[in-house]
Amino acid sequence: MQDATLSLRGLTRRFGETLAVDDVSLEVPAGQMLGIIGRSGAGKSTLLRMVNRLLEPSAGTIRFGGTDVTALRGRALRDWRASCAMVFQQFNLIPRLDVLTNVLVGRLNRRGTLSSLLGLFSEEERAEALAILERFDLLETALMRAGQASGGQQQRVAICRALMQRPRLVLADEPIASLDPRNAQVVMDALRRINREDGLTVLCNLHHLDTARAYCDRIVAMREGRFVFDGPPAALTPERVREVYGVSEEEFHAAPQGSLAVA
Amino acid sequence: MTPATAEAAYRARRRVRLGASLGYGVVFLVLLAVSARVSEVSPEALLAGLPRAGEYFHKLLPTLRWEVLFAGSRVEGSLAYWMYRLDAWAWLLFETSQIAALATLMGAALAGLACFPAAANLAPNRAVYVLCRRGLELFRTVPDIVYALILVWVLGVGPLAGILAIALHSVGSLGKLFAEVVENADMRPWEGVRAAGGSWVQAVRYAILPQVAPNFLSYVLLRFEINVRGATVIGFVGAGGIGQELYTVIARNYHEEVGAIIVLIVLCVTAIDLASERLRGRVVGAG
Numbered sequence: 121m122q123d124a125t126l127s128l129r130g131l132t133r134r135f136g137e138t139l140a141v142d143d144v145s146l147e148v149p150a151g152q153m154l155g156i157i158g159r160s161g162a163g164k165s166t167l168l169r170m171v172n173r174l175l176e177p178s179a180g181t182i183r184f185g186g187t188d189v190t191a192l193r194g195r196a197l198r199d200w201r202a203s204c205a206m207v208f209q210q211f212n213l214i215p216r217l218d219v220l221t222n223v224l225v226g227r228l229n230r231r232g233t234l235s236s237l238l239g240l241f242s243e244e245e246r247a248e249a250l251a252i253l254e255r256f257d258l259l260e261t262a263l264m265r266a267g268q269a270s271g272g273q274q275q276r277v278a279i280c281r282a283l284m285q286r287p288r289l290v291l292a293d294e295p296i297a298s299l300d301p302r303n304a305q306v307v308m309d310a311l312r313r314i315n316r317e318d319g320l321t322v323l324c325n326l327h328h329l330d331t332a333r334a335y336c337d338r339i340v341a342m343r344e345g346r347f348v349f350d351g352p353p354a355a356l357t358p359e360r361v362r363e364v365y366g367v368s369e370e371e372f373h374a375a376p377q378g379s380l381a382v383a
Numbered sequence: 384m385t386p387a388t389a390e391a392a393y394r395a396r397r398r399v400r401l402g403a404s405l406g407y408g409v410v411f412l413v414l415l416a417v418s419a420r421v422s423e424v425s426p427e428a429l430l431a432g433l434p435r436a437g438e439y440f441h442k443l444l445p446t447l448r449w450e451v452l453f454a455g456s457r458v459e460g461s462l463a464y465w466m467y468r469l470d471a472w473a474w475l476l477f478e479t480s481q482i483a484a485l486a487t488l489m490g491a492a493l494a495g496l497a498c499f500p501a502a503a504n505l506a507p508n509r510a511v512y513v514l515c516r517r518g519l520e521l522f523r524t525v526p527d528i529v530y531a532l533i534l535v536w537v538l539g540v541g542p543l544a545g546i547l548a549i550a551l552h553s554v555g556s557l558g559k560l561f562a563e564v565v566e567n568a569d570m571r572p573w574e575g576v577r578a579a580g581g582s583w584v585q586a587v588r589y590a591i592l593p594q595v596a597p598n599f600l601s602y603v604l605l606r607f608e609i610n611v612r613g614a615t616v617i618g619f620v621g622a623g624g625i626g627q628e629l630y631t632v633i634a635r636n637y638h639e640e641v642g643a644i645i646v647l648i649v650l651c652v653t654a655i656d657l658a659s660e661r662l663r664g665r666v667v668g669a670g
């Protein structure tokens with residue numbers, strides 16, 4: 121693991137007339153926990169999806185260490201996706217399969233087509249998955265259908281799946297937006313744990329400023345596809361929020377909560 | 384917008400919809416009349432034909448006598464006398480249901496492969512999607528009896544032609560239904576597997592298949608029911624099974640035998656329908 125800096129240069133994404141992400145540049149050093157804040161529609165999801173290459177950038181480059189991520193195709197692209205794990209707002213597990221299999225999905229990338237079609241995972245892989253589940257207090261749920269677990273449990277299973285990928289980056293897109301406050305805290309604690317204990321770089325989209333302040337080493341704020349703030353949590357004072365968003369912190373939180381259209 | 388203008392807009396829309404419904408109704412009736420005319424369906428012809436149909440059915444009825452109903456197959460008027468070739472017919476019925484079962488399995492296997500690239504949400508690109516969709520349509524538009532006619536000519540008389548004929552048609556019809564189920568699948572698991580570095584095939588297997596499998600199975604069973612009936616008809620053109628026998632006895636005017644075979648077919652098809660319906664209920668219920 122030499123250079124593991126993620127660097128975005130002039131990253132842009134258009135949807136027709138909409139500029140979802142507008143000429144964004146960013147350096148994220150290895151091991152940082154970065155919070156990306158912004159109201160609904162600011163371009164946070166689009167940004168993370170481009171990093172994982174679920175979305176193609178319209179312009180700009182993504183580099184990770186010595187690799188030009190934007191140029192990857194086929195096998196190399198899938199390997200990249202495995203090494204930058206996504207955690208979604210809606211968990212994106214397979215509800216009908218058991219929790220253990222859902223975690224093992226994180227290892228599909230290293231499996232041949234035939235053995236994965238037959239659902240054959242090795243005993244070592246299962247042991248690894250179970251150890252990860254145990255680490256996050258989920259061992260009891262291992263044989264449960266994922267769809268039957270609670271929201272907080274499902275999101276932690278998604279984090280376990282991410283770890284099973286043996287990633288170098290974790291991209292979390294509003295991981296707590298579908299959870300109640302208690303479960304939100306458990307999930308944020310889990311994300312910070314993998315950041316601190318496993319040394320993983322974490323990029324986390326959040327729309328609540330206090331969560332970002334409490335958990336992140338650094339915060340960038342997005343508005344209309346651009347970065348309008350980049351600094352340590354302490355620098356994101358209420359005055360600064362008013363300055364960059366033109367509204368008070370209460371108003372910042374009030375409006376976008378209702379607009380669930382853009383998840 | 385005030386409540387009053389909203390109400391006015393609502394009424395206007397209702398009027399437009401009512402007008403449209405009436406318009407479509409009239410068009411439908413006109414089309415019905417035209418098609419009846421073209422295919423020479425007239426009430427008079429139907430009425431004139433009715434007594435003849437009754438007459439034919441009367442001929443099919445066996446002459447059974449109560450006193451000897453359960454006597455041996457040599458006693459005229461007994462059930463056994465009527466069904467004197469039950470062993471052969473039962474075998475042929477079994478053959479027909481096997482033609483249907485094999486054909487359904489073969490069709491389902493191919494449809495199960497083709498349906499994923501034929502689903503708009505999964506197809507890797509537009510060209511693959513269009514190709515697979517049109518391909519399935521092509522298989523579906525040709526009726527199985529036409530396939531059977533061709534295959535009997537190519538392969539000779541026998542069940543193999545029947546199996547292939549029904550399988551070919553089943554690929555098309557099942558493939559389309561499967562693809563539509565896939566298009567309604569929840570795409571979040573798909574995104575989860577893809578984002579984890581899984582390949583297209585792996586994402587189909589893990590994210591989509593568990594969602595769609597119960598519906599697939601239900602459609603396969605339904606198709607099997609349809610194919611049992613199809614396999615009977617297909618026998619008429621020499622593609623094996625009970626249909627072939629039925630055609631022979633009809634051609635030779637062995638009326639009582641025709642009746643016996645029809646009764647057996649109805650019993651068999653009903654039994655399969657009932658069994659498959661219960662199974663389908665359980666499959667979907669478990670989902």
Ligand SMILES: Nc1ncnc2c1ncn2[C@@H]1O[C@H](COP(=O)(O)OP(=O)(O)O)[C@@H](O)[C@H]1O
Binds near residue numbers: 135160161163
């Ligand atoms: N698939 C899409 N098609 C069209 N427009 C999109 C799509 N995804 C996002 N957008 C638009 O891009 C902008 C940024 O969206 P998004 O990245 O989801 O914001 P956020 O995650 O911050 O709420 C919004 O204006 C949204 O409407």
Ligand SMILES: [Mg+2]
Binds near residue numbers: 161164166
């Ligand atoms: Mg979003």
